[in-house]
Amino acid sequence: MKYGFSHRVRYLKSSAVRDILKVVNKGNVISFAGGLPDEELFPVEAVQQAFSKAIGSGNKALQYGETEGVSELREHLAHRMAEKGIHRSSDNILVTSGSQQAIDLFSRIMFNPGDIVLTENPTYLAALQVFESYEVDVVAVDSDDEGMLEADLEEKITQLKPKCIYVVPTFSNPGGKVWSLERRKKLLEMAKKYHVVIFEDDPYGDIQFDQETTPPPIASMDDNQFVLYTSTFSKTVVPAMRIGWIVGPHQIIRLMAQAKQASDLHTNSISQHALVHLLNDFDLDGHIQTIRNTYHERMLVMKGLLDEVKIDDLTYLTPKGGMFFWVNMPKHINTTELLTTAVDQGVAFVPGAPFYVSDPEQNTMRLNFTNATPDLIQLGMERLVKVINQHQYETIN
Amino acid sequence: MKYGFSHRVRYLKSSAVRDILKVVNKGNVISFAGGLPDEELFPVEAVQQAFSKAIGSGNKALQYGETEGVSELREHLAHRMAEKGIHRSSDNILVTSGSQQAIDLFSRIMFNPGDIVLTENPTYLAALQVFESYEVDVVAVDSDDEGMLEADLEEKITQLKPKCIYVVPTFSNPGGKVWSLERRKKLLEMAKKYHVVIFEDDPYGDIQFDQETTPPPIASMDDNQFVLYTSTFSKTVVPAMRIGWIVGPHQIIRLMAQAKQASDLHTNSISQHALVHLLNDFDLDGHIQTIRNTYHERMLVMKGLLDEVKIDDLTYLTPKGGMFFWVNMPKHINTTELLTTAVDQGVAFVPGAPFYVSDPEQNTMRLNFTNATPDLIQLGMERLVKVINQHQYETIN
Structure with missing residues (x-):
């Protein structure tokens, strides 16, 4: 049977973020994609x-x-x-x-x-x-x-x-x-x-x-x-x-x-x-302080690794809180295209384009730093940098 | 400030049932109004x-x-x-x-x-x-x-x-x-x-x-x-x-x-x-059998008391399951009016009118039999019958 739906179903779409999450939950991918808190910190x-x-x-x-x-x-x-x-x-x-x-x-x-x-x-x-x-x-x-x-x-x-x-x-x-x-x-x-x-x-x-x-x-x-x-x-x-x-x-x-x-x-x-x-x-405010300290440390680890990336025109804002780095890559890099290679190489992020109301910037990405340990952040960022460098090389040649 | 709301707020209204529930939760009212399961049976x-x-x-x-x-x-x-x-x-x-x-x-x-x-x-x-x-x-x-x-x-x-x-x-x-x-x-x-x-x-x-x-x-x-x-x-x-x-x-x-x-x-x-x-x-199906037996017994208690009401034209369907009696009172009784007196006398029910899509019958009421013990059903029904008889008397005279 052909169903008659409401007009508003046109505007319903599965969230890109959640669809990616479904993929990266499988296998050996280090994910900077989700907006997940670290479950090891759950009280x-x-x-x-x-x-x-x-x-x-x-x-x-x-x-x-x-x-x-x-x-x-x-x-x-x-x-x-x-x-x-x-x-x-x-x-x-x-x-x-x-x-x-x-x-x-x-x-x-x-x-x-x-x-x-x-x-x-x-x-x-x-x-x-x-x-x-x-x-x-x-x-x-x-x-x-x-x-x-x-x-x-x-x-x-x-x-x-x-x-x-x-x-x-x-x-x-x-x-x-x-x-x-x-x-x-x-x-x-x-x-x-x-x-x-x-x-x-x-x-x-x-x-x-x-x-x-x-x-x-x-x-x-x-x-x-x-x-x-x-x-x-x-x-x-x-x-x-x-x-x-x-x-x-x-x-x-x-x-x-x-x-x-x-x-x-x-x-x-x-x-x-x-x-x-x-x-x-429960001392929730004390617990929140633990979360802050842990996420702060992870943010600094990721920041250190971002600073080592040898690419001109890569910029980001150092987060003073929250869960995300927002990274601007060089203009010629399309992060949606980059994602497929990245997932193949065992690392995931969210391309920035879907977050835009209009005029999406295709060279942006969101990196979550709260859901991986410093060791995994290190390993994941190594994979990501490799993917970016390779992409740079392929694009230039 | 005067807010501009969506057209659909015209259709939002607090449910009559829930508003009544709020009232009867206070004080000494025996309530046949809600659609509540008996919390004493909760596993x-x-x-x-x-x-x-x-x-x-x-x-x-x-x-x-x-x-x-x-x-x-x-x-x-x-x-x-x-x-x-x-x-x-x-x-x-x-x-x-x-x-x-x-x-x-x-x-x-x-x-x-x-x-x-x-x-x-x-x-x-x-x-x-x-x-x-x-x-x-x-x-x-x-x-x-x-x-x-x-x-x-x-x-x-x-x-x-x-x-x-x-x-x-x-x-x-x-x-x-x-x-x-x-x-x-x-x-x-x-x-x-x-x-x-x-x-x-x-x-x-x-x-x-x-x-x-x-x-x-x-x-x-x-x-x-x-x-x-x-x-x-x-x-x-x-x-x-x-x-x-x-x-x-x-x-x-x-x-x-x-x-x-x-x-x-x-x-x-x-x-x-x-x-x-x-x-x-957990043996949920065994538990459901206990719920059935308990509610069945309560339904029979309420039915027995309904049968004793000496009012012509009071009709109801004996429930084969579920949680409610649906009672048709004599045509001249408006159950919405009756409710105020009933709550004063310590018993509550839901007037039937709000359940109608069109042509509401003002002489109907819904009685829940699952949320009160047989003793309370007895006491509540005595109160209700008294209110109905009094109302009959006042309406006739």
Whole structure:
């Protein structure tokens, strides 16, 4: 039978990143492709105890729960948000099945086909996929290493009347950059001036490498009118729990909860109760410091090896946190073509092109440094450099 | 600030059932309102062991997982489906965050605004909410206690060209009825003749009270072309895990997986791995038999008390399984009005009207018999009968 699907299936495609992951999980490939935390750092014992307590705490914890999330967890989240300068009561918080669901539910209640969303370029691939599935027109704003450029931002706001500006201002995926305080303030100022909602996606904010102060979240400068802020425990506890949250104006959060009720009733509440016990009993902030130190060390190992590559025009930004190097190769190198050879040689990365909203730069790549030990980073980078050099040689000759 | 929302927020409303639940969870009300399984029957020890094994089985189980679901779980599901006569390989199965998400993801890939879905009347409230949120026109087909009536079904298919027929043919919510074999066959025949997809929602199929054979699922008569079949572990293990699944034509399942990837990446995989261990180690079918026996006994207690109500024109169908009595009161009784008095008197139910697609019958109510002990059913029914008699008296005088 020939099925009649919705128009929106045109915009659904399997993520390039995840399709690559499927391939490289097989065999002997060292992967810098995924955005995976290192599972050796998972606090397994604490997670084990937290789940045991949650399941043993009474049968009510195993029953259907409230769509908004387990109230004790929302209280913990309100407290943790306040520590970041985001002072909101727990009824401005919705627990979601990972922060991916926060992007989806927000899109569901906000966007009609043809609405405009402004983003950085490149930006988070899976957010682009959600926006496109709601038939939104995504438009890139010119940016540099400090964030969006004011002139282009204002021009695009006034000309295109966007409904939302989506940003990952701290240790972005894929770019790895950090917006300056000034640019954060400027963005919020524009949002207020022209009445546009900012969606601040912050999955990596806790993964900071140096003692230097990272500028505060944009949401911390807002009086809970213009900024939605989302984050996740996937990078700091474990991804398999699928627990994220979103904080913002109550009217928006309430509509998102109603959309969530239709979507999946509520987030897995065994995991939510377990997280409450984990936050009560476990030194999560100490654990986060261990993650920071480990990833910082790995970043430096990869940086050292990148610095040894003897190719002109290879540039990158040294990440101050997060999980990724964003590498610009010489213009004549197409990283999508390079990937096939690389996988044959036992190393994987993500070509940069799919992360672009428009004008993809084919010579870019994203390298993850969190999911391999320093030894494997060494070996993988040796393989990668060999592939690049060989490609250089073949291209020149 | 005044926010601009999507058109679809018009169709989002908090479920009446869940709003009532919030009220009755407070205080001393005996609730026949919810669709909750009895938490005293939860296999807590087995769940505890299963989660402990899952978390201890290696850090990979706590990492990001595949959108389609944990492969061992899909193998188990394929096996369990085959036992119901639904023979499908595991790549025709998608694990979802409860069967609610299966309805949502299916709707997302199938429906454009203005598409038609045919349903029974009354039908599952939260499915109606999903369909409406996709701006679908839901149209009721005339039905009796055995299922949809052939003449009206064919007329509505040929006139309205629906994209889908949504049914809960076994121990339906709210009606509690079971479609006959003949009507199941007839529905599939119509679907084949006119190329319409059937969505068979079967959350209660396992909760059968007598030894008499229940007609097989409609999906078991299909060659995996016309029927999507969804079910859940919420009624047989625990709801808090939020694990459901959907089985159907690969092309549809694949698109739903892509929609799921954008929606929440994947279902909580700690719960999925735990379920694999539970299905390996625990006698789930024996446990389901205990649930059946307990609920059967409670149903009989409630039936006995309903039979004692001295009101003419009170009718109901004796449930052969599932969780609900669907009661028709005398025409002059409006159950929505009755509810306020009932809650004041310490008993709650769900008025029937919201379950109707059209022509709501205001004198209907749904009574859940699974979430209260026989003693509480006795006490609650005494309160309810008192409220009804009082209302009768007031209405007549």
